[in-house]
Amino acid sequence: MSKIIVGRVVADDFAGETVLITAGGTREAIDPVRFIGNRSSGRMGFALAEAAQRRGARVILICAATTVPPPAACEIVRVSSAAEMRSAVLERLSEATLVVMAAAVSDYTVKEIATQKLK
Secondary structure, three states, X not given: OOOEEOOEEOOOOOOOOEEXXXXXXXXXXXXXXXXXXOOOOOHHHHHXXXXXXXXXXXXXXXXXXXXXXXOOOOEEEEOOOHHHHHHHHHHHHHHOXXXXXXXXXXXXXXXXXXXXXXX
Protein backbone atom coordinates (compact mmCIF):
# COMPACT_ATOMS: atom_id res chain seq x y z
CA MET A 1 0.00 0.00 0.00
CA SER A 2 1.29 3.48 -0.85
CA LYS A 3 2.14 5.94 1.87
CA ILE A 4 0.15 9.12 1.38
CA ILE A 5 1.29 12.43 2.81
CA VAL A 6 -0.94 15.43 2.08
CA GLY A 7 -2.17 13.86 -1.14
CA ARG A 8 1.31 13.06 -2.48
CA VAL A 9 2.96 9.69 -2.85
CA VAL A 10 6.19 9.33 -0.89
CA ALA A 11 9.11 8.90 -3.29
CA ASP A 12 10.37 5.63 -1.82
CA ASP A 13 7.17 3.67 -1.26
CA PHE A 14 8.25 1.13 -3.94
CA ALA A 15 11.77 0.78 -2.53
CA GLY A 16 12.77 -2.88 -2.52
CA GLU A 17 10.18 -3.76 -5.17
CA THR A 18 11.02 -5.06 -8.64
CA VAL A 19 8.43 -4.08 -11.23
CA LEU A 20 8.33 -5.98 -14.53
CA ILE A 21 6.53 -4.01 -17.26
CA THR A 22 5.79 -4.93 -20.86
CA ALA A 23 5.53 -2.17 -23.48
CA GLY A 24 5.23 -1.61 -27.21
CA GLY A 25 3.67 -3.64 -29.99
CA THR A 26 4.76 -7.11 -31.00
CA ARG A 27 5.44 -7.94 -34.64
CA GLU A 28 4.55 -11.35 -36.07
CA ALA A 29 6.58 -12.20 -39.16
CA ILE A 30 4.80 -13.16 -42.38
CA ASP A 31 7.95 -13.27 -44.53
CA PRO A 32 11.41 -11.66 -44.27
CA VAL A 33 9.89 -8.25 -45.11
CA ARG A 34 6.30 -8.15 -43.84
CA PHE A 35 4.75 -8.55 -40.41
CA ILE A 36 1.45 -8.32 -38.56
CA GLY A 37 1.63 -5.52 -36.01
CA ASN A 38 0.09 -2.33 -34.76
CA ARG A 39 1.09 1.27 -34.13
CA SER A 40 1.62 1.00 -30.37
CA SER A 41 4.08 3.69 -29.29
CA GLY A 42 5.07 2.12 -25.97
CA ARG A 43 4.31 5.39 -24.16
CA MET A 44 1.95 3.86 -21.59
CA GLY A 45 4.43 1.19 -20.51
CA PHE A 46 7.25 3.74 -20.43
CA ALA A 47 5.16 6.15 -18.31
CA LEU A 48 4.44 3.33 -15.87
CA ALA A 49 8.15 2.46 -15.75
CA GLU A 50 9.09 6.07 -15.01
CA ALA A 51 6.46 6.29 -12.26
CA ALA A 52 7.70 3.06 -10.66
CA GLN A 53 11.30 4.34 -10.77
CA ARG A 54 10.30 7.65 -9.19
CA ARG A 55 8.73 5.65 -6.37
CA GLY A 56 11.98 3.75 -5.79
CA ALA A 57 11.42 0.49 -7.67
CA ARG A 58 13.87 -1.47 -9.76
CA VAL A 59 12.24 -1.74 -13.19
CA ILE A 60 12.59 -4.52 -15.74
CA LEU A 61 11.11 -3.27 -19.01
CA ILE A 62 10.35 -5.84 -21.70
CA CYS A 63 9.93 -3.85 -24.92
CA ALA A 64 8.59 -4.79 -28.31
CA ALA A 65 8.51 -2.21 -31.14
CA THR A 66 8.19 1.36 -29.85
CA THR A 67 8.26 4.82 -31.38
CA VAL A 68 9.78 6.63 -28.41
CA PRO A 69 12.96 5.93 -26.45
CA PRO A 70 12.63 3.97 -23.20
CA PRO A 71 13.24 5.68 -19.87
CA ALA A 72 16.79 5.73 -18.57
CA ALA A 73 17.96 3.40 -15.81
CA CYS A 74 15.50 0.60 -16.59
CA GLU A 75 16.73 -2.89 -17.35
CA ILE A 76 15.66 -3.21 -20.98
CA VAL A 77 14.91 -6.53 -22.65
CA ARG A 78 14.17 -6.11 -26.37
CA VAL A 79 11.81 -8.54 -28.10
CA SER A 80 9.96 -8.64 -31.40
CA SER A 81 7.23 -11.29 -31.40
CA ALA A 82 4.59 -12.40 -28.92
CA ALA A 83 6.48 -15.67 -28.40
CA GLU A 84 9.69 -13.77 -27.61
CA MET A 85 7.79 -11.54 -25.18
CA ARG A 86 6.27 -14.56 -23.44
CA SER A 87 9.70 -16.17 -23.07
CA ALA A 88 11.27 -12.96 -21.76
CA VAL A 89 8.48 -12.43 -19.22
CA LEU A 90 8.68 -16.02 -17.98
CA GLU A 91 12.48 -15.80 -17.77
CA ARG A 92 12.41 -12.68 -15.55
CA LEU A 93 9.11 -13.30 -13.70
CA SER A 94 10.72 -14.79 -10.59
CA GLU A 95 12.56 -11.48 -9.99
CA ALA A 96 9.37 -9.40 -9.99
CA THR A 97 7.20 -8.43 -7.06
CA LEU A 98 4.77 -6.61 -9.35
CA VAL A 99 3.93 -7.21 -13.03
CA VAL A 100 2.22 -4.72 -15.34
CA MET A 101 1.35 -5.93 -18.83
CA ALA A 102 1.00 -2.78 -20.96
CA ALA A 103 2.27 -4.16 -24.29
CA ALA A 104 0.06 -4.47 -27.36
CA VAL A 105 0.56 -8.16 -28.06
CA SER A 106 -0.58 -9.48 -31.42
CA ASP A 107 -3.69 -11.65 -31.49
CA TYR A 108 -2.57 -13.49 -34.63
CA THR A 109 0.47 -15.21 -36.04
CA VAL A 110 1.03 -17.13 -39.27
CA LYS A 111 1.30 -20.92 -39.23
CA GLU A 112 4.51 -20.87 -41.21
CA ILE A 113 6.77 -17.90 -41.94
CA ALA A 114 7.68 -17.68 -45.62
CA THR A 115 11.41 -17.93 -46.28
CA GLN A 116 11.24 -15.47 -49.17
CA LYS A 117 9.34 -12.25 -49.74
CA LEU A 118 5.79 -13.06 -50.86
CA LYS A 119 4.56 -11.48 -54.08
